[in-house]
Amino acid sequence: MTPKTWIAANWKLNKSPRESRAFFEEWARVAGESKWDFGALGILFFPPATSLETVSQLRNAQSGFEFGAQNCCSESVGAFTGEISAQVVKELGGKFILVGHSERRSIFQETNALLAKKVALVQSLGLTPMLCIGESLEQRDKNQTHQVLSQQLTECLVNAKPGGALAVAYEPVWAIGTGKVATVEQVADAHAWIRKELERLGFTGTSILYGGSVKADNALALAKTKDVNGFLVGGASLEPHSFRQIIQAAQSDT
Ligand code: PGA
Numbered sequence: 001m002t003p004k005t006w007i008a009a010n011w012k013l014n015k016s017p018r019e020s021r022a023f024f025e026e027w028a029r030v031a032g033e034s035k036w037d038f039g040a041l042g043i044l045f046f047p048p049a050t051s052l053e054t055v056s057q058l059r060n061a062q063s064g065f066e067f068g069a070q071n072c073c074s075e076s077v078g079a080f081t082g083e084i085s086a087q088v089v090k091e092l093g094g095k096f097i098l099v100g101h102s103e104r105r106s107i108f109q110e111t112n113a114l115l116a117k118k119v120a121l122v123q124s125l126g127l128t129p130m131l132c133i134g135e136s137l138e139q140r141d142k143n144q145t146h147q148v149l150s151q152q153l154t155e156c157l158v159n160a161k162p163g164g165a166l167a168v169a170y171e172p173v174w175a176i177g178t179g180k181v182a183t184v185e186q187v188a189d190a191h192a193w194i195r196k197e198l199e200r201l202g203f204t205g206t207s208i209l210y211g212g213s214v215k216a217d218n219a220l221a222l223a224k225t226k227d228v229n230g231f232l233v234g235g236a237s238l239e240p241h242s243f244r245q246i247i248q249a250a251q252s253d254t
Helices: 017-032 049-061 086-091 102-107 112-124 137-141 145-156 184-200 216-223 240-251
Strands: 005-010 041-046 066-069 096-099 128-133 167-170 207-211 230-233
Touching (some): 005 207, 017 049, 017 240, 041 096, 049 066, 066 086, 086 112, 096 112, 112 128, 112 145, 128 145, 137 145, 145 184, 184 207, 216 230, 216 240, 230 240
Parallel strands (some): 005 041, 005 230, 041 066, 066 096, 128 167, 207 230
């Protein structure tokens, strides 16, 4: 099975409901000019939780994209003040949930054990977890990249259903929001390793996205790289034209 290519926008803590609406008004024009093959390529938005309902309404009026949440609680309902319910994301029509973004791991101290619970919950609801993994600069310099990726995959997927819905985003921590993009060789090596590890764990046909300072000018070379099945884009996804250029680059390679 050929993994589907996903181009995903991670808006992080940007865009209010009003700003999300303005983005999609322009997006309708920008995307309307494009001839994308939605069989091979999917477009995905991860707005902040407070804009999910707005994006859900916009999705009902405008096709050509899916959406999901940047995070969720490891439980669906109950006494968890301030958390985001995956069950509600599903009710709103969301299809994906990002699990374990490096900002969640480093700023909010999320552990692989907690992330394993989230992956299992998201799968059990029929949604797709997009598990984020990646090494720090220190780990790369110590030649620990493969070991870190294997550990993150093994521990975060311990409760996951083999063969169940799953996407993985490889995001080297040192490339996120820094303008320092990983080289094609580094990405090819990491993605080949992740593919091998996923197969060992019973997951085939999984889309493996690359993330970390993806821009229009580096997207084409990365899109051509073996085992790169799309991108998770932060900064360059906030503006419709730059996001479209990244999709164009990926489309020309599908
Ligand atoms: P960036 O963010 O594209 O701004 O580096 C990517 C991400 O954090 O998902």
